[in-house]
Amino acid sequence: MTSLVRSPAALARPALSQAAQRRFLVFCGLAALVAALMLANVRIGSVAYPVARLWEALLHPGAADDAGFILWNIRLPRAIAAVLGGAFLATSGLLLQVYFRNPIVGPFILGISSGATVMVSLVMLTTLGLGFAVFSPYLNTIAACLGAYGVTFLVAAIAGRVKNGVTLLIVGLMTGYLCGAVTAILTALAEKERIKGFVLWQLGSFSGFKWVEIEVLVLLGGALLGGIYLMSKPLNAFLLGEDYAASMGVNIRRFRVLILLLASSLAGLVTAMAGPVAFVGLAVPHMARLSFGTSDNRVLIPGACLMGAAVTSLCDLIARMWLSPVELPLSSITAFFGAPVVIALLMKRGMKG
Amino acid sequence: MSGGIVLACEDLCVGYRGAVLSGVGLAVEAGQFVSLLGPNGAGKTTLLRTLSRHLKPVSGRVRVCGRDLQAMRAIDLARVMAVGLTDPARPPLLSVFEFAALGRYPHTGLMGRLAPADVAVVMSALAAVAADHLADRPVDQLSDGERQKAVLARALAQEPKILLLDEPTAHLDLKHRVEVMGILRGLCRSRGLAVLAALHDVDIAAKVSDRVMLVKDGRTVDDGLPEKVLTSAAVAALYGFDAADFSRDLGGIELRGDGSAGRAFVTAGFGSGAAIFRLLAKRGLAIATGVLSEGDLDAYVAQALGAQAFVAPRTGGGDSLSAALAALETCDFLVDAGENGGEANRRILEAALARGLPVLRMGRADDGGQGCASLGDLVAAIDRLRG
Structure with a gap:
C-alpha cells in the first residue's frame, strides 16, 4: 500500500560510481603502501641485507645463517605484528567513535589501554600470574582484555549520564590517570627483576614478538575483525544515533554491548602484546574517513585496517631507524602523528560551537 | 485507501x-x-x-x-x-x-x-x-x-x-x-x-x-x-x-491591543477593515467597529482582536446602529476604512464630524475629515493625532 512510485529516471545514480572508483584507488594505494612498508621493515635494520639474500632466507626458513635468523625471528614477526596491531587499534578506535558519536575518542584516550595495562601489570609484576602458566601469551591477553572491558564499560556508563563530548574525553583521561596510578604503585612494590621487562613492554613496542603471539593475533583478531565487518550495517545505522538506529530495527541493547566488547577486545589484544600504543586508534579512523571520503563503515572498516597498518608500520620504522641504534618508544612516535589530530579536531569543534 | x-x-x-x-x-x-x-x-x-x-x-x-x-x-x-x-x-x-x-x-x-x-x-x-x-x-x-x-x-x-x-x-x-x-x-x-x-x-x-x-x-x-x-x-x-486569540474561522492567532493607547472607532465592511484593525491593535488601541453585516470578514477579524463589533443580523432587526453611535461617544477618533456603501456607516461618520471628533479617511475626504492615500499615511496620521 505504501510502495513508492518507481520512475526510471530515479534509477540513475552516476555520482555513486565515481565515489566507488575513488575508494577502489585509495584501497589499492594503501595496500601497496602497506606492502612497501612491510618490505622496508624487513629489509632495513642495524644490519642491512640485500633483497636477494632476504628472499633466499624467506624461501628457506630452516637455513641456519644469520640472515635467516634475523629475518624469521626478529624482523618478520615485528613487521607482521606492526601491521596487525595497527589494523586492530584503528578498528577499535573506529568502533568507539561510532559508538560515542564523538570523533575525539580512541582506545588510548578513553583509558582503555591503561585499563589493560593495569591488569597486565598485575600479571607481570606480581605473583598472581604464577598460579597459571609461567609465561603464556593467552594469560596476558586475557588479563588485558578484562582490564579493557572494565574501563570501557565504566566510561560508557558515565557517558550515558553526561552528553557532552569533551566531558567524555576528560572522563577517559582521568580513568587513564587512575589506572596509571595503580600501575605505578604496583611497579613501586614489584621485585626489581620483574620491573625491567614490564617497563620495556609499557613503552609500547612491536619488538620481540614470538610466532605464537602472531598466531594469537591473527586467529583472535581475524575473527574479531570478521565479526565487526559483518556488523557494518547496524554500525552505519548507529551514525544517526541510538534513537534512529533503534527505530530502523537495530536491537540497541545487544548491539551496544557487542560494539564495546569487540572494541575493547581488539585494544586489549594489541595492548597485551605490544604495550599501550597511543593515538593510532584515534587518528587513523579520521585519516581513513578523509581519504575515502565517506562515513560508510563497510568501506571504513577495511580502510581503517589498511590505514592503521600503514601508519603503525611507518611509525615502527621511524622508531627503529631514526636514532639507530637507539630504539625510540613507539608511542612517542605515534603521538607525533596523533596529538596534532586531536588538537585540530578540538579546534574545529570549538569553532562550530 | x-x-x-x-x-x-x-x-x-x-x-x-x-x-x-x-x-x-x-x-x-x-x-x-x-x-x-x-x-x-x-x-x-x-x-x-x-x-x-x-x-x-x-x-x-x-x-x-x-x-x-x-x-x-x-x-x-x-x-x-x-x-x-x-x-x-x-x-x-x-x-x-x-x-x-x-x-x-x-x-x-x-x-x-x-x-x-x-x-x-x-x-x-x-x-x-x-x-x-x-x-x-x-x-x-x-x-x-x-x-x-x-x-x-x-x-x-x-x-x-x-x-x-x-x-x-x-x-x-x-x-x-x-x-x-x-x-x-x-x-x-x-x-x-x-x-x-x-x-x-x-x-x-x-x-x-x-x-x-x-x-x-x-x-x-x-x-x-x-x-x-x-x-x-x-x-x-x-x-x-492572555492578550491573544485563536480564531477558528480565520485559522490564525490574532494579538489583541491592550487599549492603553486609547480607543478608535472604525467604520468598515467587506474586508476593508481587517488590515486597519490589526494595525490599530498593534499600536495598543482598543477598537470599536460597526455596523458590519453578519458574515463579513471584518466581523471575524474584529472579534478575534477582541474589538467591540456591532453586527447587523442578516435577518434584519435589532438596533446595532444606535448601539454603535453610543459606543462612538467613548472613542478618541474615527477611522473610515473607505467602504462608502452603507447607510449606517454614513450616519456614524456624520455623527463623528458633528461631534468634532478627528476623522481619518482612507481615500478622498471631500465631505469632511482628513484623507489618507495609503495605510502608511494612515499610520502617520494616527501617530500625529496621538502626539
Whole structure:
C-alpha cells in the first residue's frame, strides 16, 4: 500500500560510481603502501641485507645463517605484528567513535589501554600470574582484555549520564590517570627483576614478538575483525544515533554491548602484546574517513585496517631507524602523528560551537 | 485507501519514572494526519517516544497494525513505523542520498547492499520531499529546512505505514514550514501514510490535520476534528493565552491591543477593515467597529482582536446602529476604512464630524475629515493625532 512510485529516471545514480572508483584507488594505494612498508621493515635494520639474500632466507626458513635468523625471528614477526596491531587499534578506535558519536575518542584516550595495562601489570609484576602458566601469551591477553572491558564499560556508563563530548574525553583521561596510578604503585612494590621487562613492554613496542603471539593475533583478531565487518550495517545505522538506529530495527541493547566488547577486545589484544600504543586508534579512523571520503563503515572498516597498518608500520620504522641504534618508544612516535589530530579536531569543534 | 487503524492505544500512561501524561486514548487511521498540540513540557515528546518504543509505557498497551508494540521484533516494527526526531543527526562525510538510504535498513540484507529497487525507493523518497537535487550534498552542510527534508526522506525510504514526527517544522522558515507540511499532507492523501506529529503552530495544525489532540497538565484535554476542537477558548486555555486569540474561522492567532493607547472607532465592511484593525491593535488601541453585516470578514477579524463589533443580523432587526453611535461617544477618533456603501456607516461618520471628533479617511475626504492615500499615511496620521 505504501510502495513508492518507481520512475526510471530515479534509477540513475552516476555520482555513486565515481565515489566507488575513488575508494577502489585509495584501497589499492594503501595496500601497496602497506606492502612497501612491510618490505622496508624487513629489509632495513642495524644490519642491512640485500633483497636477494632476504628472499633466499624467506624461501628457506630452516637455513641456519644469520640472515635467516634475523629475518624469521626478529624482523618478520615485528613487521607482521606492526601491521596487525595497527589494523586492530584503528578498528577499535573506529568502533568507539561510532559508538560515542564523538570523533575525539580512541582506545588510548578513553583509558582503555591503561585499563589493560593495569591488569597486565598485575600479571607481570606480581605473583598472581604464577598460579597459571609461567609465561603464556593467552594469560596476558586475557588479563588485558578484562582490564579493557572494565574501563570501557565504566566510561560508557558515565557517558550515558553526561552528553557532552569533551566531558567524555576528560572522563577517559582521568580513568587513564587512575589506572596509571595503580600501575605505578604496583611497579613501586614489584621485585626489581620483574620491573625491567614490564617497563620495556609499557613503552609500547612491536619488538620481540614470538610466532605464537602472531598466531594469537591473527586467529583472535581475524575473527574479531570478521565479526565487526559483518556488523557494518547496524554500525552505519548507529551514525544517526541510538534513537534512529533503534527505530530502523537495530536491537540497541545487544548491539551496544557487542560494539564495546569487540572494541575493547581488539585494544586489549594489541595492548597485551605490544604495550599501550597511543593515538593510532584515534587518528587513523579520521585519516581513513578523509581519504575515502565517506562515513560508510563497510568501506571504513577495511580502510581503517589498511590505514592503521600503514601508519603503525611507518611509525615502527621511524622508531627503529631514526636514532639507530637507539630504539625510540613507539608511542612517542605515534603521538607525533596523533596529538596534532586531536588538537585540530578540538579546534574545529570549538569553532562550530 | 482503506481506513484501517494502524496505531492505537487505550488508557495509556507515559513518563520516565512517574507518569507525565496519563489516560491517553488514540486511534490513528491509515491516511490520517493527527497533530499533538500542547504547551512545552506537556508530554508530547514523551508520548511519541512511547509510541515509537523508545520508552516503555508506565501502564497501558499500544497496538501497531493490530499487534502489541512491546512484543514486536525491532525489525518488524521498523517496517511499519518510521520516526523523525528533533535530534539533529548529521554525521560528516555522508551524502543526502546515503543518509536517506539508511532508511532502507529493515528491507536490505546482512551487509545493507542496495538493490536497484532500493535505490529507486530512496530516489523516489527524495523526490517526494522535493530534495532530489540535494542527493549528492553532504548532509552536515545542509540548511535547517533542507535537513528536515532529508530527515523526512530517510523516514519515507523506510516505507512505513506510520510516521511519528517530533516538531517537524521547528527551526524552519515560513517557506519550508509550509512546504514540509504540504508534503506531509500530500503523503497522507497519496500513499495512505498515517502521520502523528507533535506541532507548535496551532494555525498550521488546524489547516493540515484530520484530527488534533490537545494535551496539557498530564492529560488529554480534547481530541477530534480541528474545526471542532480548536475553538478560541480551547486554544487560549491550552497555551494560557492572555492578550491573544485563536480564531477558528480565520485559522490564525490574532494579538489583541491592550487599549492603553486609547480607543478608535472604525467604520468598515467587506474586508476593508481587517488590515486597519490589526494595525490599530498593534499600536495598543482598543477598537470599536460597526455596523458590519453578519458574515463579513471584518466581523471575524474584529472579534478575534477582541474589538467591540456591532453586527447587523442578516435577518434584519435589532438596533446595532444606535448601539454603535453610543459606543462612538467613548472613542478618541474615527477611522473610515473607505467602504462608502452603507447607510449606517454614513450616519456614524456624520455623527463623528458633528461631534468634532478627528476623522481619518482612507481615500478622498471631500465631505469632511482628513484623507489618507495609503495605510502608511494612515499610520502617520494616527501617530500625529496621538502626539
